[in-house]
Amino acid sequence: MVALCTVLGLLLGSFANVVIYRVPAGLSVVSPPSACPSCGGRIRPQHNVPVIGWLWLRGRCADCSAPISGRYPLVELAMGVIFGAVAWGAGVTWALPLLLTLAFFSVVLTLVDLDTMRLPDALTLPFAIIAGVLIVAAAAVSGDWWSAARALAGAAVLGAFYFAAVLVYPKGMGLGDVKLAFILGGVLAWLGWAELAVGGFAAFVWGSIVGVGAMIVARRATGVRIPFGPWMFAGAWTGVILGPPIAEWYLSVTGLS
Incomplete structure (x- = not known):
């Protein structure tokens, strides 16, 4: 394989x-x-x-x-x-085709965003459709409709969070980021709540690190723009790979587990 x-x-x-x-x-x-x-x-x-x-x-x-x-x-x-x-x-596993889809669009949309500072609908829409079809197909065959419902909830939560961020600070993000957040929220939540929580938070960690680095290189604190899509994908993969252990560690150190 x-x-x-x-x-x-x-x-x-x-x-x-x-x-x-x-x-x-x-x-x-x-x-x-x-x-x-x-x-x-x-x-x-x-x-x-x-x-x-x-x-x-x-x-x-x-x-x-x-x-x-x-x-x-x-x-x-x-x-x-x-x-x-x-x-x-x-x-x-059922996760394989969905993760391969995530991998393909991670590479494509990252490079497009770096080149153009845009996340075109012509790419995010097929990403959303393919991911949605794979999630529903997995639920239909396995009977695990709870995971599909969790994916829908995760998409709504992360998408709404990014939409609120755009309303508060429109210069920081665009609607392309909101649409991508909706898709990534669904994919990560389908895998689990830990993947969603860690993946959503890690995007801002990666974005902040790169943003500060860009300001240091440019030697100025304002007017430095970076595409956020690549760091959303970096955060998503952080959630996919390290979500459960990071979430477990956080719950243990905070006494919430």
């Missing part, structure tokens, strides 16, 4: 590169076929093999020798490694 998911991640990493480039530009991800942005020459099938194609071409277009960004194979490689790691950690 790990090897299969790794190969799937490599293939989806190639598609992710198309999505990251075309969706913010308002272009179709289906047509036209991938081509060199410099000369317009179409990418040959053998050159589209994830990572290997870029190495084969030595990072240059086969037609005009224009350089091809190293980010393309890095995205493909990262997706493959992340998918393999998720499969290794989750195993063959």
